[in-house]
Amino acid sequence: MTLLIALTLFVLAVFLGMELISKVPATLHTPLMSGSNAVSGITLIGALVSAGTDHSTLTTLLGFVAVVLATINVVGGFLVTGRMLSMFSSGGRKRS
Amino acid sequence: MSAADVTSVAYLVAAILFIFGLKGLGRPRTAPRGNLLGASGMLVAILATLLDRSIVDFRVLVAGLVVGSAIGAVLAVRVQMTEMPQLVALFNGFGGGASVLVAGASFLMVVDEGLVDNQLAIAAALTALIGVVTLTGSLVAFAKLQEVLSLGGFRGQGVLRAVMAVVAVAAAVMVVVSPADTGWFWLLVGAGGLLGILGTVAIGGADMPVVIALLNAFSGLAASTAGFVLDNPLLIIAGSLVGASGVILTQIMCTSMNRSLFDVVFGSMATGGVVADADEVYGDRVTSTSAEEVAMILEVAERVVIVPGYGLAVAQAQHAVRDLMRTLNDAGVEVVFGIHPVAGRMPGHMNVLLAEAEIDYECLLDMDQVNPTFAQTDVTIVIGANDVVNPLARTDPDSPIAGMPILNVDESRTVVVIKRSLGAGFAGIPNPLFAADGTLMLFGDGKKAVLDVVAALLNS
Numbered sequence: 001m002t003l004l005i006a007l008t009l010f011v012l013a014v015f016l017g018m019e020l021i022s023k024v025p026a027t028l029h030t031p032l033m034s035g036s037n038a039v040s041g042i043t044l045i046g047a048l049v050s051a052g053t054d055h056s057t058l059t060t061l062l063g064f065v066a067v068v069l070a071t072i073n074v075v076g077g078f079l080v081t082g083r084m085l086s087m088f089s090s091g092g093r094k095r096s
Numbered sequence: 097m098s099a100a101d102v103t104s105v106a107y108l109v110a111a112i113l114f115i116f117g118l119k120g121l122g123r124p125r126t127a128p129r130g131n132l133l134g135a136s137g138m139l140v141a142i143l144a145t146l147l148d149r150s151i152v153d154f155r156v157l158v159a160g161l162v163v164g165s166a167i168g169a170v171l172a173v174r175v176q177m178t179e180m181p182q183l184v185a186l187f188n189g190f191g192g193g194a195s196v197l198v199a200g201a202s203f204l205m206v207v208d209e210g211l212v213d214n215q216l217a218i219a220a221a222l223t224a225l226i227g228v229v230t231l232t233g234s235l236v237a238f239a240k241l242q243e244v245l246s247l248g249g250f251r252g253q254g255v256l257r258a259v260m261a262v263v264a265v266a267a268a269v270m271v272v273v274s275p276a277d278t279g280w281f282w283l284l285v286g287a288g289g290l291l292g293i294l295g296t297v298a299i300g301g302a303d304m305p306v307v308i309a310l311l312n313a314f315s316g317l318a319a320s321t322a323g324f325v326l327d328n329p330l331l332i333i334a335g336s337l338v339g340a341s342g343v344i345l346t347q348i349m350c351t352s353m354n355r356s357l358f359d360v361v362f363g364s365m366a367t368g369g370v371v372a373d374a375d376e377v378y379g380d381r382v383t384s385t386s387a388e389e390v391a392m393i394l395e396v397a398e399r400v401v402i403v404p405g406y407g408l409a410v411a412q413a414q415h416a417v418r419d420l421m422r423t424l425n426d427a428g429v430e431v432v433f434g435i436h437p438v439a440g441r442m443p444g445h446m447n448v449l450l451a452e453a454e455i456d457y458e459c460l461l462d463m464d465q466v467n468p469t470f471a472q473t474d475v476t477i478v479i480g481a482n483d484v485v486n487p488l489a490r491t492d493p494d495s496p497i498a499g500m501p502i503l504n505v506d507e508s509r510t511v512v513v514i515k516r517s518l519g520a521g522f523a524g525i526p527n528p529l530f531a532a533d534g535t536l537m538l539f540g541d542g543k544k545a546v547l548d549v550v551a552a553l554l555n556s
Contacts, residue, residue: 001327003215010320013333016115017340024122026437026462027451029345029444032121033312034184035131036341039114040316041187042138042334043195045145046326050201051160052151055208059201060153064160066197069190071164072171077187078135079172081121084180085128087451 031084038077044070099147106144107330113137114334118341124457141330177452178409181442182241185234185308188315192230195318196285199223199325204278212275219324221268224281225288227318232292234311240296241304241441248298254362257294263287295361301441302483302522306349306360308442313342345443352437352463354489354500377526378518385536387548390477390512391556393536394549397474399430401466403503404446405439407480407515411542414453417479419550421455427553432459434466434476434503436484463503473508480514480542482521487529497523511535514545 024032047070051063097105114137120130151157175183203220206212239245267284274280299307320335322328350357394400402417421431433455439446447460461469470476478485481503488495489502505511506529513530515537520526529535538545 001329006324006327006329006332009329009332010324010336013320013336014340017118017337018344020115020118020122020337021341021344025124026435026444027447027457027460028121028124028127029348030180030184030440030442030448031127031131031444032118032341033309033345033443034180034187035121035134036118036338037184037187037191037312037315039117039134039138039334040191040312040319040338041194042114042141042331043191043198043319043322044138045141046198046202046322046328046331047160047194048142048145048157049148049150049326050198050205052148052153052157053205054152055205059204060156062197062201062204064156066194066201067157067160068164068167069197070194071161072168073187073191073194074138074168075165076168076172076183078131078138079169080175080180080183081131082128083172084177084448084451085131087177087448087454088124088127088457 027088031081031088034077034084035081038074038081041070041073041077044074099149103144103147106140107328110137110141110144111330111333113140114337118337177449179242180448181304181308181440181445182238184442185237185241185311188308188311189231189234189238191315192227192234192311192318194227195315195322196224196227196231199227199322200281200285202325203275203281207275207278214272216325217272217275219321220281221271221284223318223321223325224271224284225264225268226314226321228285228288229292229295230311230314230318232289233296233307233314236293236296237304237307237311240299240301253294253298257291260287260291260294264291299360300522302353302438303355303360305438305440305442305445306346306353306355306357309342309345309349310357311342313339313346316340316342348437349443352501354497374518374520374526377528378531381531382518383536385512385538387538387545388552390536390538390549391552393475393510393512394424394429394553395427395556397429399432399469399473400424401432401434401470401473401476401505401508403434403436403476403478403481403485403505404450405436405479405481405484406441406446407482408542409440409446409449409480411480413479413543413546414449414455416543416546416550417450418453418455420546420553421459423550423553432461432466432469434461434463434505436463436481436503439481439484463501467504470504470507475510475512476505476508478505478511478513478515479546482515482527483523483525485529486521486523486525486527488525488527496525505529506532506534509534512538514538514540514542516541
């Protein structure tokens with residue numbers, strides 16, 4: 001990727017993110033935040049490459065710790081978001 | 097197709113899933129599916145990455161995935177809903193920390209191979225700085241919210257913070273000028289880490305929603321800049337989507353508190369203005385009431401609005417409030433909740449706490465929805481909220497909270513305020529609402545007071 005293409009992706013994704021989020025009702029702000037937080041754990045795929053590459057002990061160690069931290073972020077983030085959202089929907093179902 | 101092509105296509109699929117996932121999270125009905133789409137996108141991305149040719153040893157990698165999944169799952173299942181802000185802060189911090197380590201490892205590899213260029217060095221320096229500030233800032237926010245440490249500002253904090261910022265910027269410049277000396281990179285990480293601590297340590301509890309939203313934006317941004325280091329489009333896209341959403345939430349929180357981001361991070365509460373004397377405001381005009389009297393007023397009401405504040409969560413009164421709502425509904429009284437954007441410790445926190453108590457989200461109205469309805473409301477019950485219902489924000493341009501958007505509860509016919517005492521809220525100012533003609537004060541613990549009212553309603 002050239003720098004220009006990378007920057008293009010960056011800017012377009014920022015605009016897209018703003019469009020996607022700006023109309024979310026306040027009720028969903030907490031699950032939205034924890035869910036989007038889980039998505040930011042995408043850095044995990046970089047960590048996997050660092051941990052699995054046979055370069056030096058230091059880079060493998062850094063990669064391993066990064067995999068652990070990012071996985072906590074991803075797995076914990078999606079699970080806890082699901083937990084919160086299940087409470088929202090069950091409340092809705094009981095009334096209707 | 098080569099393995100690299102398969103990975104690229106899979107990353108595109110993952111990016112699309114993330115976009116639909118975030119879109120889904122925007123509506124209550126589609127939110128659970130949105131979350132699943134996001135998780136599927138992550139799974140696709142992980143599986144595609146495992147095809148990468150440069151991965152030669154899967155043992156370390158699997159060990160990391162297993163350990164991380166176990167810790168993440170335990171944290172997610174065990175957490176209480178009241179502790180959600182600190183958990184999200186912690187996860188944010190871990191994401192930021194992972195980005196620093198990924199950028200560090202990748203930077204070291206490229207330096208060893210002698211292939212480093214300015215673009216990569218700049219991206220690595222940015223990731224290190226943003227990521228490590230996210231990590232240590234989030235850990236401080238976690239410690240403060242969990243109340244494991246009572247942290248506060250100290251003398252010379254501002255100076256130290258400025259010094260650290262200069263050191264961090266200087267180190268970042270040196271990373272770019274002289275990338276082969278990797279010591280600069282680690283100096284940058286160290287200085288950035290201290291900067292994150294110094295930047296968050298003095299921020300008060302009321303400002304936590306802003307801090308968490310901001311750190312959320314930072315964790316996304318760190319993932320995005322890590323994408324520039326790794327030359328990975330999926331990291332750039334997903335990271336900036338999250339970064340943008342974090343920025344928007346930060347903006348919403350700042351507007352709701354009438355505070356600029358600068359004030360939250362650098363200043364304390366606005367100090368200007370004349371703070372009225374509490375005795376002068378309250379005098380002997382405060383009317384105290386009993387649970388029985390409140391029950392009598394509620395019985396003849398047609399529409400009741402409940403305004404919860406963080407005090408409700410502290411008193412663990414969510415379920416008691418739900419009982420009150422059901423008792424009133426059974427008696428034919430319409431009940432809705434009016435929720436200020438900063439009612440909890442993070443954006444939307446109060447809604448989650450009430451949803452946990454099985455209160456339908458359709459009954460949870462935000463400020464813009466509920467404010468026009470107060471004039472047609474018979475009784476408004478304020479529980480554990482103070483500054484967000486203080487009419488001084490509207491009427492007194494000299495007040496520290498002047499201009500802050502508030503819930504106009506004083507427009508309803510009767511206001512019942514359930515509160516332990518006449519003590520001030522975060523803003524430290526008296527609230528004329530408590531002494532207003534239509535206001536009755538029900539002093540006591542939030543949970544007990546609400547249960548007393550329910551009992552009185554059932555007995556009558």
